[in-house]
Amino acid sequence: MILIGERINGMFKDIGKAVQEWDPKPLQEWAKKQEAAGAHYLDINTGPNAEDQVKTLKWMAEAVQEVTNLPLCLDCTNFDAIEAALPVLKRPGMINSCKCEQEEIDRLFPLAVNYNAAIIGLCMTNKGVPKSAEDRTAFAMELVANADAYGLPFEDLYLDPIALPVNVAQEHAVEVLETIRQIKLLSNPAPRTTVGLSNVSQKTPHRPLINRTFATMAMAVGLDSAILDVMDDMMVDAIATGRLILNKDIYCDSYQKVFRQHS
Amino acid sequence: MAVQIIKERNTGKINTVAIGATKEQGGTRTSIVTVGGDAALPFLHFEGEMPHKPVIAMEVQSRVPAQWNDVLKQPFADVLGDPAAWAKKCVDMYGAELIYLKLSGADPDLENQSPEECVSIVKNVLAAVGVPLIVVGCGNEDKDNVVLPAVAEAAAGENLLIGVAEQENYKSVVAAAMVHKHNVIALTPCDINICKQLNILITEMGLGLDRVVVDPGAGGLGYGIEYTYSILERGRLGALQGDKMLSTPVIATVGYEAWRAKEANAPASDFPAWGEQSERGVLWEAMTATALLQGGVHILVMRHPEAVSLVRKNIGALMVPQAV
Structure with missing residues (x-):
């Protein structure tokens, strides 16, 4: 059973705020916590308030990958954002x-x-x-x-x-x-x-x-x-x-x- | 239309464990043995790599094995009282890749050799041969808990494989292996669930899984080998599916299991239809080994040189990649 951790999502208040302020810390904390809890993939989603999803999703992927080797699940309805983030994935x-x-x-x-x-x-x-x-x-x-x-x-x-x-x-x-x-x-x-x-x-x-x-x-x-x-x-x-x-x-x-x- | 060969996509593989250390690595061995690394079921070379071939460790005891029958004692008749000479003969004459030294003489009910005597025997064997060493206790838990730490300390740097750790008695041998940097045999008699649990307990003490070899407690041919096969197969499939706690290489005491079978010991006069006892014992050991190879055993602990030679030939044939 492959577990995809849902928590790094701009719909959650702390992540939404971090995304708006370009603060990687809350993303990284949740990455580590979810990894310890057994996640196989980490879902990342900019949430609805990100001004520029293309830039934001890529930034989120890079920030999260600084603290974990888990593969990422790029969760976005903006396909340009997905296309921009795919090349930066380590796995x-x-x-x-x-x-x-x-x-x-x-x-x-x-x-x-x-x-x-x-x-x-x-x-x-x-x-x-x-x-x-x-x-x-x-x-x-x-x-x-x-x-x-x-x-x-x-x-x-x-x-x-x-x-x-x-x-x-x-x-x-x-x-x-x-x-x-x-x-x-x-x-x-x-x-x-x-x-x-x-x-x-x-x-x-x-x-x-x-x-x-x-x-x-x-x-x-x-x-x-x-x-x-x-x-x-x-x-x-x-x-x-x-x-x-x-x-x-x-x-x-x-x-x-x-x-x-x-x- | 071309036939598409369906191959399993395995996510996991068996760990590799290296036994022995050369001078550059802080030991005195002239060779080291690496086992494991298999990424498929045994010998299915077309599905995954099997970078290291199974190896044969020849058994040497620290006392004259009075209970062994004459067929088995005969090749070693001149060296049975001298473990170092016995080990040297195994390596020089019979090509042993490893020596499995059982400190049977430490048994309080037998010679009751002291820890110091055991250490001296281990050192003599190390001096006599260049191959890596496996050292196991006599089987008396209290005695082994004194002897094995002493041996581990005296042989620090040699990267031994020492044993055995069992569910109810694993801490002292694991601690000794951690401090003096050796590998450990984890023994669980035919129980995959306890095998996995024991690996967890050992790693929780801080010994890396790359330092553990498991002994699933083999049954000899005709005496439950099919149960052993099922355990081996279950464990291997679990490991290939990514279960790290089951991905440890496997050792089996083939000689011990085979030579206690009635078929290896009964004289031809008792069972004329069974044929010559001398051939029978050798074949019983060789057949036990080849069956266990198919289950995925990495280190076969064997006794009779002729059986060793037959099995070595079999391993050579099995390691030739097949085209599919």
């Missing part, structure tokens, strides 16, 4: 994200291939998120076909079926689970799957419990990675335990600790 990164729109695919897939980067493909279009697993899977298939056409290895394609908040879109979660199961059958080797985990619990008073329950259920049907709050210890413990139950990691008494030491 192959991840592009977050590409909707199932041919225009976006044609822009981003060649970049991913060129920089050996992975890319998150969203099972949605500009029209929004479909409800059924069938429609989500159809978008997934289109992204897989494009990966094949562009020569992007299937293991570098992370398909996100899009989790929606369970308090307002309860009927979606079960469709998401079914989509994950079907995505893993689309090709050999199978594409990878990912999900923005914290979405599922938005605006409920039980966020950690809902998040980790969803995470372990999704792992059982083939979830390979998630963008999540890696500082949530019980979440990471639940994921480590899920890997044992699925026989992905070999049990030992210190398994929770070992799971965090992977990188």
